[in-house]
Amino acid sequence: MRTSRFPLLTVKETPADADTVSHQLMLRAGLIRRLAAGLYTWLPLGLRTLHKVETIVREEMNRTGALELLMPAVQPAELWQESGRWGKYGPELLRFKDRNQREYCFGPTHEEVITDVVRREIRSYKQLPLTFYQIQTKFRDEIRPRFGVMRAREFLMKDAYSFHVSQASLQETYDAMYTAYSRIFTRCGLKFRAVRADSGAIGGNFSHEFHVLADSGEDAIAFSDQSGYAANIEMAEAAVPPAPRPAPAENCMKVATPDKKTCEEVAAFLKIPLQKTVKAVAVMGAGGFGLLLLRGDHEVNETKLKKIPGFDNYRLANEAEIQQHLGCRAGYIGPAGLKAFLDIQSNTTLYKRLTQDPAVGRLEPFRLIIDRSVEQMADFVCGANEPGYHCRGFNLERDIEKGYIVADIRRVVEGDPSPDGKGMLKIARGIEVGHIFQLGSLYSEKLKATVLDEQGRDATLIMGCYGIGVTRVVAAAIEQNNDVRGIIWPDAIAPFHIALLPLNMHKSEKLRNAAEDLYRELMDAGYEVLMDDRELRPGPMFADAELIGIPHRVVISERSLDAGSVEYKGRLDADKTDLPRTELLAFLKQRVQATTQLG
Ligand code: ATP
Ligand code: MG
Numbered sequence: 324m325r326t327s328r329f330p331l332l333t334v335k336e337t338p339a340d341a342d343t344v345s346h347q348l349m350l351r352a353g354l355i356r357r358l359a360a361g362l363y364t365w366l367p368l369g370l371r372t373l374h375k376v377e378t379i380v381r382e383e384m385n386r387t388g389a390l391e392l393l394m395p396a397v398q399p400a401e402l403w404q405e406s407g408r409w410g411k412y413g414p415e416l417l418r419f420k421d422r423n424q425r426e427y428c429f430g431p432t433h434e435e436v437i438t439d440v441v442r443r444e445i446r447s448y449k450q451l452p453l454t455f456y457q458i459q460t461k462f463r464d465e466i467r468p469r470f471g472v473m474r475a476r477e478f479l480m481k482d483a484y485s486f487h488v489s490q491a492s493l494q495e496t497y498d499a500m501y502t503a504y505s506r507i508f509t510r511c512g513l514k515f516r517a518v519r520a521d522s523g524a525i526g527g528n529f530s531h532e533f534h535v536l537a538d539s540g541e542d543a544i545a546f547s548d549q550s551g552y553a554a555n556i557e558m559a560e561a562a563v564p565p566a567p568r569p570a571p572a573e574n575c576m577k578v579a580t581p582d583k584k585t586c587e588e589v590a591a592f593l594k595i596p597l598q599k600t601v602k603a604v605a606v607m608g609a610g611g612f613g614l615l616l617l618r619g620d621h622e623v624n625e626t627k628l629k630k631i632p633g634f635d636n637y638r639l640a641n642e643a644e645i646q647q648h649l650g651c652r653a654g655y656i657g658p659a660g661l662k663a664f665l666d667i668q669s670n671t672t673l674y675k676r677l678t679q680d681p682a683v684g685r686l687e688p689f690r691l692i693i694d695r696s697v698e699q700m701a702d703f704v705c706g707a708n709e710p711g712y713h714c715r716g717f718n719l720e721r722d723i724e725k726g727y728i729v730a731d732i733r734r735v736v737e738g739d740p741s742p743d744g745k746g747m748l749k750i751a752r753g754i755e756v757g758h759i760f761q762l763g764s765l766y767s768e769k770l771k772a773t774v775l776d777e778q779g780r781d782a783t784l785i786m787g788c789y790g791i792g793v794t795r796v797v798a799a800a801i802e803q804n805n806d807v808r809g810i811i812w813p814d815a816i817a818p819f820h821i822a823l824l825p826l827n828m829h830k831s832e833k834l835r836n837a838a839e840d841l842y843r844e845l846m847d848a849g850y851e852v853l854m855d856d857r858e859l860r861p862g863p864m865f866a867d868a869e870l871i872g873i874p875h876r877v878v879i880s881e882r883s884l885d886a887g888s889v890e891y892k893g894r895l896d897a898d899k900t901d902l903p904r905t906e907l908l909a910f911l912k913q914r915v916q917a918t919t920q921l922g
Contacts, residue, residue, distance in 0.1 A: 324819065326855045332366055333867050343539055345801035346471035348810050352871045354797075361468030361476030368871060369797070371818035373479070376796050377458055379510045379815065380481045383503045387496075389454035389483055394436045396460055400426035402435040406769045415463045429462040434766045434788060437484040441784065442772035448488045448782065451774065452496055456483035458793060473754065473798040474541075483789040486767075488776055493761055493785050500759050500789045504533050507791070508756070512813020512916075513800055516753065518544045519554040530760045533791075534753025535799035544753045545735050549746025556750065557626035559735045560742040561695065569701040573716030575659075580713045584654030586619030589704060589713055601697055601705040601717070603656045605645050608634035612648045612689035614674070616658060616705070618696045621733040628732045631692065649676055649708050650683035657706025658691065659714045663724040672726030676708055691727040693719070698729050754799040755792075762786040801872075810872025811894050814916040819853040821845055821915070822868035826880040829858045834881050841879065841889075841907075848908055850915065869894065875915055877907070 332353030340357075341347040349355045354369025365373055381391065400418070403409035409428075417429040430436065437455055445453065461480045468476050485496040501517065508515040513535050520530040532555060534544055546553035554560075583589045586600040600619030605612065610633020615623060629635045642653065649656050661674040666688070673688035697703075698719065707714045719725075739748045766772070767784035776782035797816070804811040814820060823845065825838035838854065845852045853873060855864050868876055878890040878899075889907050892899045893914060902910055 324851075324853050326853065326857050329367065329853065331368070331867050331871060333870055341471065343470045343473065343798075343802065344805055345473065345539075345798040348801050348805055348870075348872075349471055349798065352810055354871075355472060357471075361465060361474075363472050363475060363477075368818050372797055372800075372812070372816050373794065375816045375818075376511060376793055376800075377479075377481075379507055380791055380793060381458065383507045383510070384456050384481070384483060386506075387454065387499045387503045389456045389485075391457060392440075392455050393457050393459060394430070394433050394440070396430050396462070397427050398430045398433075398436055400428065402439055402770075403428060406435050406438075406766055408435070415465065417462050417464050430459075431461055431463040432480075432788075432790075433457070433459075433482055434484065434762070434786075435770065438766045438770045438772050438784075438786070441486050442767075442770060445486065445774055448774050448776050451784075452485060452487045452492045454483055454485040454496055454500075454787075456481060456789075471798055472794045473802075475794065478795065479793040481791040481793055485787040485789070487785040487787075488774065488782050490785060493787050497759060497761055497787050500787070501531060504757050504759065504789075504791070508533060508535070508796075510815055511796065511800060512815050513796075513803060515756070516544060516546060516553045516751075518546070518753070519552075519558060520758065530758070532755050533757035533759075535756050535796070535803055536751050536753050537799065537802040538752050539802055540752035540754040542753050542755055543750055545739075545748045545750050547741035547743065547746040548749050550741060550743055552741050552743045552745065554742075556734060557624060559748065561624075561731050561733050561735050562740050562742040562744075563695045563699060563731075564740060566699055568699050568719070571701055571716070571718040571721050573702045575717050575722045576715045577659075577707050577709070577712050578715050579711060580655075581711050583713075590619060593704060593713075593715070595704060599700075599703055601657065601700065601703045603658070603706055605640035605648070605653070605656060606634065606637045607640045607644055608637035610634065610669075610690065612640060612644060612687070613637070613692055614649070614656070614658070614689060615692050615694070615732060616697050617694045617733050618700065621694065621696060621736070623732060624734040627730070628692075631728065631730060631732070633690070648687050648689045650678055650680070650686050651706070651708045652710055655706045655710050655712060656708055657714065657717075658723045659705065659707045659709075659717065661691065661723055663726040664688070665726075674723075674727070692732060693727045693729050694733045695729060695731050696733065754795070754802060756796050756799050757789075757791040759789045760787065762788050804872075808866070809870035812872040812874050814874050817872065817874050818851075819873050820850045821852045821875045821877055821911070822873040823852050823854040824861070824864050824868060824876060824878045825854070825856070826861050826864075826878060828856060831881050834879065834884060837884055838879060841877070841904075844908070845877075845911075848911070850911070875911065 334351045337347050338350045355363045458481045462477050487493045515535050517531045520532040543556040545556050545559035583592045586602045590597045590600050597619045602619050604615040662677050663672050666673045674691045675688040676686050702716045705717050737750050764783045772784045773781040801810050828834050842854045874894045876892045888901050889904050890899050
């Protein structure tokens with residue numbers, strides 16, 4: 324391709340409304356343009372990369388034996404009513420009516436449609452297992468579309484669905500998809516990790532997310548430095564090695580901590596390590612008020628807390644609620660002075676703060692939840708439930724009766740032991756580009772999708788589903804591979820392999836002819852070449868090639884022609900390499916991974 328026929332729609336200035344590096348670079352390099360919130364046009368340059376990702380995805384899906392089909396983007400409401408999701412799926416579902424007032428949605432995902440296809444077409448267990456996939460436009464009316472195509476409203480997804488009559492067969496396909504996904508992201512030239520997305524209530528491999536590692540990623544992932552363990556931080560278990568709690572060595576003592584509210588402030592004031600403090604977090608859930616105790620340097624993990632009955636929809640308690648239950652203001656609250664009693668109605672142990680202070684008034688009982696790490700602490704410092712005071716030498720069971728819930732409610736931190744017992748956890752940020760999921764018979768039961776089994780009886784289908792955000796992969800690749808000058812494409816998904824830059828070509832017929840020859844020669848060798856034949860000074864030419872991220876650059880000039888040489892520079896190279904023109908092809912063969920086929 325020649326830039327005279329393939330206009331580079333590059334922009335110098337960083338667009339003001341672009342919120343991440345990849346979004347900025349996609350706009351600046353002329354890959355995409357915004358039409359409206361979360362809606363983007365893929366310009367020719369961007370589309371070349373998108374198609375490459377699509378091709379890799381398609382090849383690897385076909386390799387597993389999955390069959391490509393194409394379902395409508397618009398789906399009738401009836402199917403969603405049958406699955407029960409018409410009512411459940413929130414405002415992310417774009418609903419509309421046709422001229423006959425029939426209701427439809429624009430598909431955010433296709434479980435219903437594919438299950439309908441299979442229940443109509445597949446009769447016998449003998450036809451199974453089967454996996455279908457499509458690469459198709461989805462629409463989700465995201466509450467906050469952002470980061471360009473990373474979280475768009477309209478985006479391209481590869482979605483696959485597998486059908487089975489046994490869990491063992493589902494597991495087999497699930498494992499094959501895991502392998503296919505690993506190959507896809509490897510072939511795309513990306514650094515990624517497969518992480519456990521659920522602790523695995525149904526089997527050990529219920530769901531995995533695939534994350535491209537990038538500092539700007541929305542998700543935090545925890546992984547072992549010594550084993551393959553990796554999990555979304557929301558799911559990663561804080562593994563506390565079983566250790567007996569040391570016996571109390573100090574007496575419980577109230578100390579004045581004027582204006583010291585946070586654990587950090589208190590630790591500094593009392594000159595003790597932060598790890599000797601315990602913080603209290605007050606929350607409100609459907610089950611009422613709850614007081615959480617965590618080690619001073621730990622944070623609440625929302626996902627874990629939401630798994631505790633009564634707190635699935637919790638929020639932080641407000642000042643009035645804290646007063647009502649603890650008779651104290653935030654900053655000084657804690658487990659001090661609480662009395663436990665069994666609540667017959669809920670059959671749980673509740674705690675109540677006892678106080679003689681008439682000014683405090685009647686206080687209401689509540690639940691106490693203690694993080695596992697706190698359970699192993701002795702002689703800690705915590706709030707005294709009295710403004711301006713904390714307690715030193717506080718000990719569980721001695722200074723507060725048992726009956727509290729002990730649970731894993733904290734976020735893991737770097738250095739925590741890995742839950743599989745091997746190594747320590749490290750934390751990295753990632754962008755979710757794929758998700759594989761064992762659905763079981765969630766949809767097939769609702770939609771009555773059955774086949775005849777070996778005994779000739781109706782068997783409800785077991786399903787798996789497997790998604791890849793194809794458009795998101797492009798943004799994630801840029802997020803992972805860029806520098807101040809622009810994008811650095813991995814070879815396999817670069818829009819062009821080689822930028823051929825003849826300097827001041829319009830001034831020299833000799834150079835023009837040589838450039839044309841080289842252009843043809845490189846293309847005949849199988850490379851995708853972008854030749855810059857614009858009447859441009861070298862500076863802007865180099866800048867464009869770097870901004871759009873072409874991984875290999877070949878420069879020729881009158882001078883190099885006379886010397887019989889060409890100049891090569893890889894996008895990541897610090898220096899240029901001069902080499903004889905005759906050796907260029909052999910050199911490129913070593914350098915360019917035009918097709919990254921895995922074995
Ligand atoms: P997220 O948590 O990022 O919203 P999700 O869990 O809703 O993702 P899935 O329903 O599993 O996503 O969809 C499969 C894949 O589609 C995701 O792994 C992601 O790569 C991609 N995807 C989801 N939502 C969007 C979006 N709004 N824009 C671009 N890609 C998306
Ligand atoms: Mg989502």
